[in-house]
Structures are given as C-alpha cells and as structure tokens.
Amino acid sequence: MTALSLDLTATSVELTRVLCDIDSVSDNEGPLADAIEAAVQAVPHLTVTRVGDTVVARTELGRERRVVIAGHIDTVPINGNVPSREVEVEGEPHLWGRGTVDMKAGVAVQLKLAAELAEPIVDLTWIWYDHEEVGEELNGLRLLAAAHPELMQGDFAILGEPSNGHIEGGCNGTLRAEIRTRGVRAHSARSWVGHNAIHDAAEVLQVLQSYRPRTIDVEGLAFREGLNAVMISGGVATNVIPDECIVQVNYRFAPSRSLEEATAHVVDLFEGFEVRVVDAAPGARPGLDDALAREFIAAVGATPQPKYGWTDVARFSALGIPAVNFGPGDPSKAHADDESVPIAQIIATEESLRTWLSPA
C-alpha cells in the first residue's frame, strides 16, 4: 500500500485539486488525515499531535499571542463530481468538484501557509478535523475541545468555512423547540365529545405569523434573527378528533443572547403551551474589536459581514476565543452538485493570510 503524499510547496490551487481527488467523505477521513499528518510532520517548525482523524500542528516560538486556524477535511457524499477539474463560470476560472467550496480550498491554503510560515508574527495552531458534515456527536473539533482543550487555546481563531473570501464574524445561535397542544380523542362524527388539539395550534401559528424578528448589532455587525415553524404534525386517523399537535420551531438568535435568554424568549412567546427544547447551540460573538482581528481585517481589506448560519466558530466562542469565518468559495454552493470555487478567491485568501501573519 502506497501512502498518499502531499507536496506543500505546490500552489494552493494545485493542492486544492489534489485534496479534492482524495475521497474523504465523512467517516472515511483516515487516508487524508494520514497524508496531512505525514506532510506536516516533515515541517521542522511544527509540533504535530494526532487525535483520531484530527491533526493539530503548532508553532512554539514563544510569541505573546496565538492564533488558531482550523478547517474540516471531510465532505458530503460525492455525486459524480470527482475528480476535480478547471472550468469557466461566467468567464471566471473555477475549480469544480466535491469539496472545492466546502472546504478543501480553504484547507489547501492553510496547509501551504502552515509549511511556509516558519516565522509568523504570532504563534499558530493549525487544526484539520474530521466529521464536520455529520452528527454533532462525531464532530472532530468538539471531541478535541473536550479531550484536549489546551490544543484549542489561543487569542483569536479563524475557521476556513467558505465566506466568499470575506470575513464573516461570529454566528447566530440556533434553538429548536417543540410546542405541543393536547386535546381529547373522539370519533369525528361526534366531535363535541372530544377536544381538537390541531385547532388549538392556531394560536401557536398566530404567534409565529405575527412575530417580527429583530436585527441586533453585535460589535458592529447586524445579526438578523429568525423564528420559524419548521415542522408541524398532528392527527390519529381521518375520522378521529386529534389529541395532540406538535409545532417544531427553530429560533436563530444573535450571539449577544445566551442560550438561557434564547430559551426564556421562546418560553415567554408560547406562554400557556408546553414547550420542550430539543436542540440548541449558542452563537458566537464576532470578536472584531480584538487587536488581532483589527489587523486581520486591515490585511483582508473588506468590511466584515455577520454569519447567519451556525458554524464551528461557536466552539471557540464557547471557550472565550473570538473567532471568525474566512475562506474561499460561495457558501450557497456548499453541498451543491455543481460546487465550484473561483480560483482568484483561493489566491486572494492565501495572500491576505500571508500578509497578515508575516513580519512587516
């Protein structure tokens, strides 16, 4: 068996193609993690730790501050979109294929700079992790934070999720809750004997329909919230008055709210109903007022945006580390079968990070 070998002196564009052509669909990250581990082990200025299929590579230069830069190495399933190839999209050269956007271009940039930057202005912790695209319980970054929190430590973190090469600060939190009404079953020919739980859900839907979501400024970014029914179910049989109706709502809340505050808000809104939180994750503050962040923003040279979707930046935030999303590729193309990343964004991302991290 020939181990895969990565040449970290190749261009980040060449490296993206090589990474995409190594199948690393969630649960099959092993071969790619092996290749990454071997490649960074060969870099003299990096200290490497392997935890499962997560690889951590650190400089230990005694700098005052440390920046963590992370990316996941798994992809959603391949659907005829490997091997990768160069294509033109609206006249612009792109790399096409599974993982080009989410997020092997970002990982390629990180790997190249990890090998190249022997004397960065801050100490660096590079993390390449597994199982981001599947259940929370398998997430490599979550497991690393639980088992080796010391390897996650730093003063600022960058997650290489696709953000069109812009800085997207923090992320909204997310909470799902079931709002339940209860009634009494009866034959629908004698409905007055029962009590209709679906009818009682009218008020729940009215609350949702009349709700005006807020937009909350957090450290200069406008986080737009949302409260929505995502599922509704009720009914026993077509001739029975239903004794239960469940509306599942999803609340996306600004990172200035704690999980407790978000929960209390939902409970308040649906006062008088049974409310059960089934899933929740706090948001992440953008941390853009941090000195390191300000220098990074200057290096990128564009106005930061809020991130609406929940990402693993929240894991850093939970450890008290300000964190942003920054990577090549349009997030709306993630998981699409025609996933493709503009080559210019790969190069620009690499250049911004290099500029910021290199001595003046």
Next chain:
Amino acid sequence: MTALSLDLTATSVELTRVLCDIDSVSDNEGPLADAIEAAVQAVPHLTVTRVGDTVVARTELGRERRVVIAGHIDTVPINGNVPSREVEVEGEPHLWGRGTVDMKAGVAVQLKLAAELAEPIVDLTWIWYDHEEVGEELNGLRLLAAAHPELMQGDFAILGEPSNGHIEGGCNGTLRAEIRTRGVRAHSARSWVGHNAIHDAAEVLQVLQSYRPRTIDVEGLAFREGLNAVMISGGVATNVIPDECIVQVNYRFAPSRSLEEATAHVVDLFEGFEVRVVDAAPGARPGLDDALAREFIAAVGATPQPKYGWTDVARFSALGIPAVNFGPGDPSKAHADDESVPIAQIIATEESLRTWLSPA
C-alpha cells in the same frame, strides 16, 4: 368438509353466539355466507339470491309495500375475543365477544325473523352482506346496489347497526378536504429569503377554531354538524423553511344538505386557499314521516334519535328509500376488545320487529 349449519329455530341469543363463533373477519365471509344461504334456502316462503358473499332472501306475497332489512356479516379482526361467552356487566347479562355488538346480534334477530315470519304485513327483503368494515370499494351493499338495484328496492329500509335498540334515523353526510398553503423553501438561518407555508396555516386553523357548527332539524330529528381538522402536516427538514402545509378537515353535515352544498360550504369557508375534496358521502334523510316508519316507531315505543356517524343507510337514501338504523348494542362498544351486548336488547329488538311485522 362439513358445511356449517345454522338452526334458525334457536333463540336469537343462541343464534348470536353461533354466529360470533364463526370467524367472518372481512375477506373471510365465505363460510358464514354459505351457512346463511343454506339456512334460508330451506325456508319455503323465501326466494334466495346469492351475489358474491351477499345473500338476499325475499318474500313474494304481493303485499302493497315492501320493507328491506339488512345487516353486514363481517367483523373487524378478532383479538382474543372469540369464542363468545355470557358475562355480567354492571349486573346485567351480556354476550361478550367480537361481533356481539357490530353486528351479529342484529343479524341473528334478522335470521330468526326471516325464517319465522311467513305472513308478514308487508313483503320483506332480507339482505346479509359482506365487507362493511373495510374499503368502500368492496362493500357488499354498494356492489349489490350497483349490480342488482332491483333487489334493493322497497318502501322503507332498516339497517341492523347497533343503536342500543332505539331507532336512529338517517345519518349525517361526511366530507374530507385538504386545505393547502404554499410557500418558498430557504435555509432557516436565512428565513427572510423564503416564505413559511406553516405560518400561513394559522388562518386555516383560526377558521376551524372559530367555526360554530350548526344543529339542523331534519324531519323532527336534530342533526348536529361538525367541522374538524383531523390531520395536519408540513415541513421538509429541521433547518428548512417549509414550502407546503396541508390541513385535512372532516365536515360532518346534516342530511338536508346535498354533497354539492356541503362542498360549497367548505370552499367558501376557506376562500383564498387551495381546497381539494378527497372523500365524500352524502347523508341520509331519516324518512320518519313515512307511514311505515310511524308504525315501526309505535312498535318500538321510544323516541327516535338522529344517527351522527355515516352508515350504509345512506345507500338506501341515495335510491330514494327512507331508512333507519335499528339494532341491539351500544355503538361506542363496536370494535372494542371488550365488545359485549346486553341480552335484553337482543330480545327487545326481536320483539319490536315481530310485533310490527306480524298481523294484528
């Protein structure tokens, strides 16, 4: 193979037990239909026709008027409640077991009187039919009406469905419709890009919640209507704004309304929404102003009640024949695992029919 043999000179209570102990769960009515056919073939004053597993036995005495008396011979599945036995319920002797209520006690009374009444005051058509407890398309009375409408003809009809030994006149109609809302899918982290179809169902549920069903007098009986959601469904995934929600409503309407009027009422109520009728059956007028009915009521000696649930009486009504439900047993015990019929009701039902049908 020994054919089952029925002794129609036994008491109706003994006959009920024999019928219950012959398995005739829907789709397995053959052996019982064979036994019934053989028993009534042996009665000199009856002309017998067999259609599938439906047996029709008629007197042809040249009377001015003809009464049709019908009962289904199938049951819902047995669940440890065969063989039948005598039990006491609240101090009253009962027959316990599958089919005692729905409706072998009624069939036993009919079989006994069919054999006994050689000189009734009217001509009689007895119908014992199959597949009442399953899909409409298999219903033996429906198939008889379609293939041999002449065998259904008469001036008045009695269906032996359990009615606690009281006359229950006619039945409400029933209509099911899907009320549908449509939206636009989006990721729930960016809900403002989409349009939530579940939220739009708020108005549908409000209409249902504020609806005040009417009670309509039809030929002296108060038919209570009902309009209810029986099913609701919507949602794509827990992080997606749903693009469709379907509320299924069941409208039970008085027999004075036609199917067209009932449909128009539902369409009017949900104006502005997509309404699709998925199932509908008209009600049946009680026909209690008929001379035969008045004599029958006098013989039973109790005030008639309306029937709320839809029953096969509506098939007679559709042919222009007034029809009532009249049989031993509490309808709320039908299909229950502890199904049991008061023995006194079997005897009283038999006696009322005999009194009415025999020459003074």
